[in-house]
Amino acid sequence: MTGDGAAMVRAEGVRKSFGHVEVLKGIDLEVAPGEVVCVIGPSGSGKSTFLRCINHLEKIDAGRLWVDGHLVGYRERGGKLHELRDREVAAQRRDIGMVFQRFNLFPHMTALENVVEAPVGVKGVRREEARARGVELLERVGLGERVHNYPNQLSGGQQQRVAIARALAMEPKLMLFDEPTSALDPELVGEVLDVMRGLAESGMTMVVVTHEMGFAREVGDSLVFMDDGVVVEAGDPRRVLTDPQHPRTQAFLSKVL
Amino acid sequence: MTGDGAAMVRAEGVRKSFGHVEVLKGIDLEVAPGEVVCVIGPSGSGKSTFLRCINHLEKIDAGRLWVDGHLVGYRERGGKLHELRDREVAAQRRDIGMVFQRFNLFPHMTALENVVEAPVGVKGVRREEARARGVELLERVGLGERVHNYPNQLSGGQQQRVAIARALAMEPKLMLFDEPTSALDPELVGEVLDVMRGLAESGMTMVVVTHEMGFAREVGDSLVFMDDGVVVEAGDPRRVLTDPQHPRTQAFLSKVL
Amino acid sequence: MAAEAPDTTARPAPPEQIRAVPVRHPGRWVAAAVIAVLAAMFVHMLATNPVFQWDFMLDNMFTPAVLRGARTTLVMTVAAMVLGVLLGIVLAVMRLSPNPVVSGAAWTYIWFFRAIPRIVLLFFIANLGALYARYEFGFPFDRQLMDLLGFQADWRLFGFDGNEIFVGFTAGLLGLALSEGAYMAEIVRAGIQSVDPGQAEAAHALGMSRGRTMRRIVLPQAMRVIIPPTGNETIAMLKDTSLLIAVPVTTELNFQLRAIGSRTFQIIPMAVASILWYLALTSLLMIGQYFLEKRFSRGFGATETRAQRAARRAADVGSQK
Amino acid sequence: MAAEAPDTTARPAPPEQIRAVPVRHPGRWVAAAVIAVLAAMFVHMLATNPVFQWDFMLDNMFTPAVLRGARTTLVMTVAAMVLGVLLGIVLAVMRLSPNPVVSGAAWTYIWFFRAIPRIVLLFFIANLGALYARYEFGFPFDRQLMDLLGFQADWRLFGFDGNEIFVGFTAGLLGLALSEGAYMAEIVRAGIQSVDPGQAEAAHALGMSRGRTMRRIVLPQAMRVIIPPTGNETIAMLKDTSLLIAVPVTTELNFQLRAIGSRTFQIIPMAVASILWYLALTSLLMIGQYFLEKRFSRGFGATETRAQRAARRAADVGSQK
Amino acid sequence: GGDSGDTGGSTGAGGAPDTGEPLPSVAADDALAARVPPAVAEDGVITVGSDSTYAPSEFLAEDGQTIIGFDVDLFELVAQKLGLDAQFETAPFDSIIAGVGSGRYEVGVSSFTINPERLEQATMVSYFDAGTQWATRAGNPDGVDPDNACGLSIAVQRGTVQVDDITARSQACETAGQEPITIDQYDAQSDATAAVVSGRDAAVLADSPVMAYAVAQTNGQLELLGDIYDSAPYGYVLPQDQADFAQAVRDAVQALIDDGTYTQVLERWGVQDGAIDDPTVDPTVG
């Protein structure tokens, strides 16, 4: 029941309700540094909610959640939990990059400004330095030519790649992806998955909610199947995908594959 | 070059431009009473525009168009065309029923009120009589239970069936359908096509713009393929669908079948 | 990486409910305290400052004359709004007419009455009596026109009764209604234009005439868009009746309260009485408006439902897969 | 049923172009004629009715005093709007605060200032001088409070200078700005709430603080929604400066024009001059507003673009197939 | 001090006195100056509340800024006697007395007719005699009779003594079983006068100098109706607790009467008919 340094993410009995509806019913999960965990499951099963709990965009109701050995959103002192101040929560989040289904790029800023905003404004990196690094990151996601475009001048796939670069600019230890390709037209999915594959290969710890089974199979170190707020089955992606144990997993996979 | 009574619809060299763009480039077509003509073609080829010309929702620029032997929207007198007054155009339209892709039910009226509105308000049918007939029509399209529902309480397929009943309530001689099923979720398409099939069997003259090739094949007496404002190919549906003559027809069918 | 099967009952100890010590926000509480103290000071001042003369105010703010003034204000609000709405519908239909003269005239009217301040308009209209009285006596010109045209009756009435029409209540009502017509015209036009053109098309395809289509199909649907801003306009109108002091309309609330102030030299208590009266009347209307908006934001239209559904579907494209 | 290949050149005679005799709309032309004749009569009357005294009006509507009045009106409009917008932003942020005292205070403020007519507020504020002068002399109460709290400076200033603050230009500016703050607060709040919550979430996920998120991410995007109604508010404010006659602000346009009317008893020409002045000033702003709306309706946001795109896609679902 | 030498405007729009004589000036009287309350004397300026829509007593000059009129000229001399500078501020007529009471204005100079109600609110110093005068359009087309105006529309300025006058007449009409008078109360006296010029109201009643001036200014469009009646003094309005200061003001007016500048000023505006020789603090009236 403690968050020792070994795991990058460690969840113990995490529960979360919205009003009377319990959306997470006790999630246990451990993600080792450098590991890529893919999360699948039917709509409404709580995948996004769990991801949002990891960087404290949602408060958990019960259980414990550690990232990189630190309790998320709380400090334990004298056997009691104390809520962290906004400032401290913000500091925790800096180590966790998040990529949303709907990109959520800042529409009034160019791609480069999107990437530079947080390092300069939050971390206090010098602007020129941040810009140089930003251009580098945008090149890395294949957008070297588009640094001065506004989001609405970019395709969905390009926007999502900017969003990844924006998260990487904070040099996070952990990246969370919430269905990063599901708002994209099919022909644009590949370019985003390629970037994510590269990221995984570079050793980034990643938790990826996705419906791209191909990606999960090839890139994921493990696959978690969630349903109705619980982890139903987890393990090696190839094993889970080809030989699911639990009947709910079987039912789900038979529909999506 | 005259509209003799033999044909229900007769088009000769119908042309129509929007601004500088010529959308219909000389359409010739004849529809015999009781015939079901299906019109297919790529997006933007002018199918909807042609249908709208038939009941004078658009004015044609050149050519002639007769419905049931009457010039549409004009009167020929002394060798000259005179525009019809709004009132006369309205009278012509009463004989032509039209069903739209997006249903266009009146949202502030129940299904029955939708059906009753025009007979009572336009034709002066007595309200009780119109209601009795309206209920009958709604039963015919399978909505006997839903007469008092508002459109937003109905599924798309149900709405479209109300729209068909509404058009039938005016006892038209000709029915025009503009992609009546393409705004519907796939599982709802069948119920609308069934109603249309019944209508065709009852001997109604119909011009149907559709992408439902199955319907065209089984119900259509002939099939017209339009592209870029002209009728490229026309004939027996089975023949056109299985053995298209024109390369543009072939290209189109290879994509949609 | 680890994750057992979901039967949490098998686990040794269920992780406890989180009962954390909440973060303290001293800044917030200071702000709240400052506001509370300011409010207390304000109330104390209101209670103790002799300028306010609360007894005097209470004695005088419900006299029969003032109550009559409040009634006049409400009557004026309702009457001006009814005329304004009717005028607005006419102007909106004119504005959308294909005839450029008709639509241009509506445009000019709307532009003119929206561009000038109501108090200036009211002041002008109050003085219009002079115009027509004078006009009648000095000029044979209108008689020529009358011979020429078929609608003299109206014009004569206008001309002859200038000084009776442009006085007091009637002048105020005329000014407010003419002005409101311009604002309502824009609201009605927006409402009409908000109705899916497919609706009119469907009506035409059924053989319905333009007029019938407007009356039976378009206007009823436009109402959903028209009614909430009309509520706002009614509230604004109630407040703008206070401008009638410029006409002057002597029977109106604001005038009556100020007249008491003038007579008794107790200006401030009666100014406060004005504020309280309008606060009460406007708040009542605001509550009505709140429920109206709630009712109409639900929407009854398939149009809206469809648009919403489309948006939802588009948003779901990804997550549903 | 027949249809040849599309080469219409092969056809015997290409069907002729339709040159139909158009329908006559006598009703429309009667309406247009009626309007035209009415307009002509109106212009004729304006030109010939001696009440209007056009020469006199032209001589007097551009005197240095009036021009100064117009300048004051513009200065007042800009100043009141600037203060009002700043106040509105503060109130909107307060209104959205999680602290119920803070948000309740903002609510009360907004309710109060939106519920009372501006002319009543201006009249009250103009008379506040009386209040504070009296307050100062009669009561030791404020000294107690001053001991109690840390922000006396402001309050004293308020107390002491009552008679100078609540007079003329300053009183008018204060009244208009306080009132405008309430209206702008609602506009700013709507703007903030129109920004996709995903934007704030993305900013938080990057470790940005609440304040920074508001300043850098939310407010700039809210601007798109805030600016057009702010343009409308500016036009309304320009018109409402005419209410300053109730304070009175003697340097303001409406007062100056009416003063000429009073002095010379030529009320109507100067009332017309007021109308023309406001017509001109407001029309200028309206033109500006037109371009502003055009510019901002384009929208720069991916949010809007995406929503639009979603809607378009949904609409295309059928026809594209 | 307002002296707009250049009059102009096609319809005699000037409003400055007919004589071209400059406003006389007087030396301060130290004995009187010593009796000015320290709060007033401190800055050497006395703040005057005045409703500048009341020609010829007080109204705005053509420059749109300066308040001019015989009230203004006369009180400026009074102030000079007291070693003060008069600073006129425009205020709504009905809020001036309350403003003096609260200390917003140090004195109210706006042709206030002294009456018992006002004496209850303030200390007043008489300096001029005026009565009520009716006026109507030239030729009296409506046949107005001040003593029987029942059923007519009559214009007055809100807050003036004429409101009470006309209200009483209207009530008399009603008790006599006749139509009441329609009383149109305007914000400004000039609006009331203009309402008669325009034919909107049948007649207007106001203080005699004001009506005389209006008749002169409207180029024969108006005529005076009947005689001046209810003659009563105009008074300067001072706070109730400043009887001593009021006495000093009275003595200053007396000094001006004695040295002849008083008459000079009144003649300058053509209102010498209302001159008095015995300024009084809180005179007995009504």
Ligand SMILES: Nc1ncnc2c1ncn2[C@@H]1O[C@H](COP(=O)(O)OP(=O)(O)OP(=O)(O)O)[C@@H](O)[C@H]1O
């Ligand atoms: N803020 C909220 N308030 C109330 N209910 C919420 C909220 N957010 C999510 N929910 C509910 O919680 C449940 C789980 O939502 P969640 O978004 O985590 O599911 P998901 O697995 O990500 O589904 P999807 O594949 O559709 O994204 C759903 O029933 C949803 O309606």
Ligand SMILES: Nc1ncnc2c1ncn2[C@@H]1O[C@H](COP(=O)(O)OP(=O)(O)OP(=O)(O)O)[C@@H](O)[C@H]1O
């Ligand atoms: N009112 C209009 N004004 C201008 N252009 C129009 C108008 N209506 C249609 N068009 C254009 O005319 C062309 C033909 O349109 P039409 O709707 O008839 O095509 P369609 O064959 O029905 O296509 P779809 O399958 O997409 O419905 C298109 O390029 C369209 O953009």
Ligand SMILES: [Mg+2]
């Ligand atoms: Mg999700």
Ligand SMILES: [Mg+2]
């Ligand atoms: Mg189409």
